[in-house]
Amino acid sequence: MARPPLASTPGGSCPGFGANVNDERRCLIIDKQPTIRLGVRGLLASRYEVEEATDGRDALGLITSVGDFDVAIVELASGNGEALTGLPAIRALRKARPALGIVAHAVRPEHHEASEAVGAGALGYVAKSSPASVLETAVDAAAEAEDFIDPAARRNGHSITPRQRQILQLYANGLSTENAAQRLGVSTETVRTHTKAVLSRLSARDRAHAVAIGIRSSLIG
Numbered sequence: 001m002a003r004p005p006l007a008s009t010p011g012g013s014c015p016g017f018g019a020n021v022n023d024e025r026r027c028l029i030i031d032k033q034p035t036i037r038l039g040v041r042g043l044l045a046s047r048y049e050v051e052e053a054t055d056g057r058d059a060l061g062l063i064t065s066v067g068d069f070d071v072a073i074v075e076l077a078s079g080n081g082e083a084l085t086g087l088p089a090i091r092a093l094r095k096a097r098p099a100l101g102i103v104a105h106a107v108r109p110e111h112h113e114a115s116e117a118v119g120a121g122a123l124g125y126v127a128k129s130s131p132a133s134v135l136e137t138a139v140d141a142a143a144e145a146e147d148f149i150d151p152a153a154r155r156n157g158h159s160i161t162p163r164q165r166q167i168l169q170l171y172a173n174g175l176s177t178e179n180a181a182q183r184l185g186v187s188t189e190t191v192r193t194h195t196k197a198v199l200s201r202l203s204a205r206d207r208a209h210a211v212a213i214g215i216r217s218s219l220i221g
Contacts, residue, residue: 025049025143026068030059030089031075031105036128040073040105043132044139056089060096069100070143073135076106076117076125087120094121101142105135109152112202112213119216124148160219164198167191169220172211 027048029037037052044050051066053059059072074089084092090102103124104117114125124138127150134150141148160168170180177195181188195207204210214220 025070026051026066027139027143028053028059028062028069028072030054030056030072030085032077032083032085033075036075036105040135043136048139054083056084056092059089059093060084063093063097068097071101071103071139073103073105073139074122076104076113087116090117090120090122099145101139101145103135103138103142103148106153109150110203111153112216114149114153115216115218116213118147118149125153126150127152160198160201161194164194164201165214165219167194168198168210168214171195171207172215172220 025048027044028051029040030053031037031040032054041050041052048071051062051069053062056074059074063069072093074086074093076086090104093100093102101124102122103126104114104122106113106117106125106127108129109127117125123142123146125148126135126138130150130152134152138148138150166184167180170183175183177188177191181191184191195210198204198210199206202210202213204213211220
């Protein structure tokens with residue numbers, strides 16, 4: 001049975017750039033930036049039937065109107081207003097289509113961010129700053145239900161010092177800044193300085209968020 005025709009896309013994009021589209025595979029690009037969608041489309045259009053969406057809600061609508069996709073590339077960014085983006089979009093897509101191969105597309109390669117994306121239901125994680133070939137590899141892996149993490153994110157995996165990891169572990173164990181200082185035999189100001197560095201390196205909002213990232217990233221137990 002022939003596949004249904006592709007629905008119109010945000011911004012009036014058209015599939016394929018005139019390339020020979022692979023009828024067996026479909027890829028959905030979810031990104032608020034038209035230039036990013038255009039670039040990814042050009043990269044994949046010769047081997048995938050490509051469709052675009054600006055956020056997760058648009059993507060869910062396309063899944064309903066167009067049919068199943070093999071892969072979805074989801075922008076890993078915070079949304080504005082009521083936009084469904086980032087980790088919530090990944091979770092919604094995974095719930096709607098459990099077999100969908102999801103690739104998280106992040107601004108920078110961050111190990112803890114990759115762990116969060118995988119925890120939300122992504123099979124792949126790629127930074128936008130990485131070579132195009134890395135994204136191609138991630139998409140092909142996701143289409144085969146295989147995992148792929150950007151090597152740059154893996155290299156950034158252990159970006160805190162042993163002392164910082166030790167302090168983060170003490171926080172995870174329930175100790176306060178003062179108690180951690182006493183346990184380590186250092187001043188509370190030293191512990192606070194290390195804590196600020198940990199928050200910065202892990203892109204954490206606060207101490208509790210840093211502990212959660214540390215556990216998910218296997219930095220602490």
